[in-house]
Amino acid sequence: MQSFDFNYQQFAEVFARLGKKFRLFGPKRVPGRGRFSDTDLITYADLQNPEDLETAEKSYLSPKSIVFPPDETTFYFTADQFTEPELSDNRETIVFLRPCDINGIERLDRIFLENGKVKDPYYQRRREKLHFFMIECRESFENCFCVAMNANRTDNFATAIRFAPEKVSVMIQNESFLEAFAEVGKKSDFVPEFVKKDSKAVNLPDVEDMPADIFSDSLWDEYDSRCIACGRCNTSCVTCSCFSTVDIFYPDSRNCGERRRVWDGCHLDGFTDMAGGHSFRKDKGDRMRFKTFHKIYDFRKRFSEDMCVGCGRCDDVCPEYISFSSCINKLSDRLSGGKKDEE
Amino acid sequence: MSLDINRKKVTKNAYRVTKRRNMTAIRVRVPGGHLDAEHLKTVAEIAQKFGDGNVHITIRQGFEIPNIPFEKMNEVNAALKPLLETLQCANGVVIENLDNGYPGAGMRNISACIGNRVCPFGNVDTSALAAKLEGQLFPNDFHVKIAVTGCPNDCIKAHMQDFGIIAICEPQFDYDSCIGCEACANTCRRKVTGAITMRNGKAVRDVRRCIGCGECVLACPTSAWTRNQTKFFRLVIMGRTGKKNPRLAVPFLNWVTEDVVMKVIKNTIPYIDKHILRCLAKEHIGYIVDRTGYDTFRREVLDGIELNSEAKVAKTLQWPGYDTVNDANMKSYNQRKV
Amino acid sequence: MKNNPYRPVAARILKITRETAIEFTLRVEAQADITPGQFFQVSLPRTGEAPISVSSFTRDWIEFTIRAVGKLTNVLHQLKEGDTIFIRGPYGTGFPLEKYKDRNLIIVAGGSGLAPVRPLIQKALDGSIGVKSLRLIAGFKNSEGILFSHQFEDWADKCDFTLTIDKPEPGWTGNTGMVTEHIRKLSDIDFADTEVVVVGPGVMMKFSTAEFVLLGVAEEKIWVSFERLMSCGIGKCGHCKIDYTYVCLDGPVLNYTHASTLID
Numbered sequence A: 001m002q003s004f005d006f007n008y009q010q011f012a013e014v015f016a017r018l019g020k021k022f023r024l025f026g027p028k029r030v031p032g033r034g035r036f037s038d039t040d041l042i043t044y045a046d047l048q049n050p051e052d053l054e055t056a057e058k059s060y061l062s063p064k065s066i067v068f069p070p071d072e073t074t075f076y077f078t079a080d081q082f083t084e085p086e087l088s089d090n091r092e093t094i095v096f097l098r099p100c101d102i103n104g105i106e107r108l109d110r111i112f113l114e115n116g117k118v119k120d121p122y123y124q125r126r127r128e129k130l131h132f133f134m135i136e137c138r139e140s141f142e143n144c145f146c147v148a149m150n151a152n153r154t155d156n157f158a159t160a161i162r163f164a165p166e167k168v169s170v171m172i173q174n175e176s177f178l179e180a181f182a183e184v185g186k187k188s189d190f191v192p193e194f195v196k197k198d199s200k201a202v203n204l205p206d207v208e209d210m211p212a213d214i215f216s217d218s219l220w221d222e223y224d225s226r227c228i229a230c231g232r233c234n235t236s237c238v239t240c241s242c243f244s245t246v247d248i249f250y251p252d253s254r255n256c257g258e259r260r261r262v263w264d265g266c267h268l269d270g271f272t273d274m275a276g277g278h279s280f281r282k283d284k285g286d287r288m289r290f291k292t293f294h295k296i297y298d299f300r301k302r303f304s305e306d307m308c309v310g311c312g313r314c315d316d317v318c319p320e321y322i323s324f325s326s327c328i329n330k331l332s333d334r335l336s337g338g339k340k341d342e343e
Numbered sequence B: 001m002s003l004d005i006n007r008k009k010v011t012k013n014a015y016r017v018t019k020r021r022n023m024t025a026i027r028v029r030v031p032g033g034h035l036d037a038e039h040l041k042t043v044a045e046i047a048q049k050f051g052d053g054n055v056h057i058t059i060r061q062g063f064e065i066p067n068i069p070f071e072k073m074n075e076v077n078a079a080l081k082p083l084l085e086t087l088q089c090a091n092g093v094v095i096e097n098l099d100n101g102y103p104g105a106g107m108r109n110i111s112a113c114i115g116n117r118v119c120p121f122g123n124v125d126t127s128a129l130a131a132k133l134e135g136q137l138f139p140n141d142f143h144v145k146i147a148v149t150g151c152p153n154d155c156i157k158a159h160m161q162d163f164g165i166i167a168i169c170e171p172q173f174d175y176d177s178c179i180g181c182e183a184c185a186n187t188c189r190r191k192v193t194g195a196i197t198m199r200n201g202k203a204v205r206d207v208r209r210c211i212g213c214g215e216c217v218l219a220c221p222t223s224a225w226t227r228n229q230t231k232f233f234r235l236v237i238m239g240r241t242g243k244k245n246p247r248l249a250v251p252f253l254n255w256v257t258e259d260v261v262m263k264v265i266k267n268t269i270p271y272i273d274k275h276i277l278r279c280l281a282k283e284h285i286g287y288i289v290d291r292t293g294y295d296t297f298r299r300e301v302l303d304g305i306e307l308n309s310e311a312k313v314a315k316t317l318q319w320p321g322y323d324t325v326n327d328a329n330m331k332s333y334n335q336r337k338v
Numbered sequence C: 001m002k003n004n005p006y007r008p009v010a011a012r013i014l015k016i017t018r019e020t021a022i023e024f025t026l027r028v029e030a031q032a033d034i035t036p037g038q039f040f041q042v043s044l045p046r047t048g049e050a051p052i053s054v055s056s057f058t059r060d061w062i063e064f065t066i067r068a069v070g071k072l073t074n075v076l077h078q079l080k081e082g083d084t085i086f087i088r089g090p091y092g093t094g095f096p097l098e099k100y101k102d103r104n105l106i107i108v109a110g111g112s113g114l115a116p117v118r119p120l121i122q123k124a125l126d127g128s129i130g131v132k133s134l135r136l137i138a139g140f141k142n143s144e145g146i147l148f149s150h151q152f153e154d155w156a157d158k159c160d161f162t163l164t165i166d167k168p169e170p171g172w173t174g175n176t177g178m179v180t181e182h183i184r185k186l187s188d189i190d191f192a193d194t195e196v197v198v199v200g201p202g203v204m205m206k207f208s209t210a211e212f213v214l215l216g217v218a219e220e221k222i223w224v225s226f227e228r229l230m231s232c233g234i235g236k237c238g239h240c241k242i243d244y245t246y247v248c249l250d251g252p253v254l255n256y257t258h259a260s261t262l263i264d
């Protein structure tokens, strides 16, 4: 393991050099494309130059799109022929992302590569190309609770980077990147640090099995009227992995079309609709409960770790100011016999 | 001692004759209706020192400070200086003598809804645009009412103005980000015009139905819809309240840039100058357009302006309004006793 | 792409049997190692994909009994013999046949729930599971909804078969009443050696299993089969998840001790 320091000009040099060989993907500020006018959208996107990399603010959308795009064609149809699409970009990919998101992608691995003992090939072929360049987080952003979720640390990265005001420090774990950095940088003893304290205290429920009555507890009722089922908490979440399959046909052809999968989410209408009009979770409170348990309870039952990595994006994006982390705290309170009604 | 004042000069200086003999009221211009709270102190001081301590908030977002004796006008004008400096001069208005108060009052205060400084629906910073217009148009003696609104909700009632500037946005679609959740289509159908339909799991926007409100951008959970960085406007014109025939403004220009809006409004001044009937006390622009006809108006105000490629111009204009002298329809109404 | 689990195989329709006005059985030419209770993802390119239970199979063909309710199933309804459909599977966990060996088996099926249990009935009857006895109760809303009637004679010959419709109808001479009423009549049975399978609409399963529990059947001897919206069939899409259970993987056949703890 070796570390180097760079000024921003030198870092740009390394960046350009890496860009010749790798696809570079990371948090990017897109001016004026935020939800409100004259606000920026911070999303994950391809990076052309180092200035594209947004290191100061948390992204609105997560890096999951690099392995799990919002809309992915699984087959092209020509008459009865099924053809799998090639990847449009076959390069190895460097992803700049924070520790919580690295942990988040590992959670996606559980679903796409392990669940049911079948590997999802569409995910896998994208996933295999990734090299994590970890953006160091020393202090949590608003709404983050990665420490509580045990997702503030990771050693799963090729390099770790600190963006300080005057310099960039890089620790290299994956030797194959050594050359690109060593030629430009000055040796240093940089070692990345991790967030030690969440900006918001979140207490996870301390139970092995959820008592059955907590499913119908009045705790969830407030969300019936508060949540508008917009689905942002699912789409922005790095660990939400649900999708729906749709077949389409090209309007001008009888024979050609595609099978695609698109993001879906348990807060959205239609997620549980059955033939005959029955829907299992009509009430938004039930959806909130379902999401909460998936994130901090039942995923653990299958994979021995919680799904949620505490990135806090669901809190950042909810237009109705529903705080998932507060919901976890309310649940924990309730389970430990605490407060009944907060209102 | 009897007062001898030039009423017309006084009016031009933003004072007015009031119901109470020898008393006047000053109208403070607050372009865009947005100001540093510090200035409220100046307004309060004038009211307390020269008036009776009351302030009226006008519909055009100015302040009217009543019950000021006419002889205090000079002192009031001096006290107005800090307001003129920040609300007018800082926006580019040229005022020769800052101790003489407002150099004009025909062009009414340019009002604006709160816009995107606060409102999530706002497509532009309306107050900033109002301030910019102030810089370009004030002082001016023609009676013209202008308002800027941040989205087609039209909270400032741009439809009641001579020039109603409605900020709109062109939603742009990122095909790959759309997950077919239909949130945009639902919201556009329920709240707006139903411009979005779903085709093959993707949102499709009918540009002819779209009014550019931006609701779809707000609704999309994946940011598949975002706003074109060019800001567009719909300019509705010649709406009015008033004694003769009140009516709503109608779209004259659609999908025009800010630049076009500014130029069109500037071009209006020579148009008015050319056509106004000087025998009348103060002919409002709406009546001038009624007289010259829309074609003349359109030709003269668009003269020399290069429209952006997206721009659309109305072929004809027809105002929904009513004639206040229509007694054929108004009859006494006696509740019939059973 | 090697081993793409989403890639279906073509299967030619050998035979179509109209069961009811909106239900039909497609027999397709295909080979697979199937356990009764499992399902396939059936699809038509450009139309869609849906999970459909195996309603019968041999070494040479597989049958699907389908109710035309939507996009895909309506188009499937229009197909002719010789046409091709696409299938991938079998998926899910079927009935634990080894547990039924040397036991008395009671199967209660409601409506279209008879489709996924039909392979189980057939295997119980042809001796390949080695059950001691089979008792079958099949209930339908009305006589028009009855599936597989051409096999009833055979079933009645080989096992204790009760067919019932919910309410009396003109011209109907058979049993009437909900399946629960017929379950109640089983009180004379010694359940110690008995396994129970209940498959049908959610409400029907809820009340039928409750009836068996009342009769003293141990919960671990009751088996049900769940239906949830499914998009992938292989544990990825998340639609079928209830608590930590994926219906497409851990089910659709679930033991009652497991199923009864699940809250959607």
Ligand SMILES: Cc1cc2nc3c(=O)[nH]c(=O)nc-3n(C[C@H](O)[C@H](O)[C@H](O)COP(=O)(O)OP(=O)(O)OC[C@H]3O[C@@H](n4cnc5c(N)ncnc54)[C@H](O)[C@@H]3O)c2cc1C
Pocket (backbone or CB within 6 Å): A272, A273, A274, A275, A276, A277, C039, C048, C049, C050, C051, C052, C053, C054, C064, C065, C066, C067, C068, C069, C070, C071, C072, C073, C074, C115, C116, C226, C227, C228, C229, C230, C252
């Ligand atoms: C394990 C399993 C086994 C099944 N076996 C059979 C079977 O043997 N025969 C049969 O006819 N049907 C079966 N179904 C139900 C069948 O999958 C649905 O009816 C089918 O998806 C409808 O597809 P469609 O494209 O025709 O309808 P769509 O147009 O997609 O939908 C029509 C309606 O059905 C709902 N729906 C979609 N998918 C499902 C689903 N998976 N389950 C229930 N409702 C759904 C839709 O939300 C909508 O309300 C089974 C379902 C599961 C989960």
Ligand code: SF4
Pocket (backbone or CB within 6 Å): A104, A233, A236, A237, A238, A239, A240, A295, A307, A308, A309, A310, A311, A312, A313, A314, A315, A324
């Ligand atoms: S549930 Fe919320 S905090 Fe947890 S990983 Fe998802 S977006 Fe982040």
Ligand code: SF4
Pocket (backbone or CB within 6 Å): A234, A239, A240, A241, A242, A264, A265, A266, A267, A290, A291, A292, A294, A295, C238, C241
């Ligand atoms: S929380 Fe909901 S959308 Fe997210 S992975 Fe779980 S079930 Fe899917």
Ligand code: SF4
Pocket (backbone or CB within 6 Å): A226, A227, A228, A229, A230, A231, A232, A233, A234, A267, A268, A317, A318, A319, A320, A321, A322
């Ligand atoms: S973001 Fe908020 S309102 Fe939207 S679905 Fe999630 S909890 Fe509900």
Ligand code: SF4
Pocket (backbone or CB within 6 Å): B169, B171, B187, B188, B192, B193, B194, B195, B196, B205, B209, B210, B211, B212, B213, B214, B215, B216, B217
């Ligand atoms: S901008 Fe408004 S009118 Fe246009 S598509 Fe979006 S919601 Fe509909």
Ligand code: SF4
Pocket (backbone or CB within 6 Å): B177, B178, B179, B180, B181, B182, B183, B184, B185, B202, B203, B219, B220, B221, B222, B223, B224, B225
């Ligand atoms: S809201 Fe966004 S994701 Fe949903 S259908 Fe519209 S464009 Fe697509």
Ligand code: FES
Pocket (backbone or CB within 6 Å): C229, C230, C231, C232, C233, C234, C235, C236, C237, C238, C239, C240, C241, C246, C247, C248, C249
């Ligand atoms: S059907 Fe997709 S996870 Fe079960």
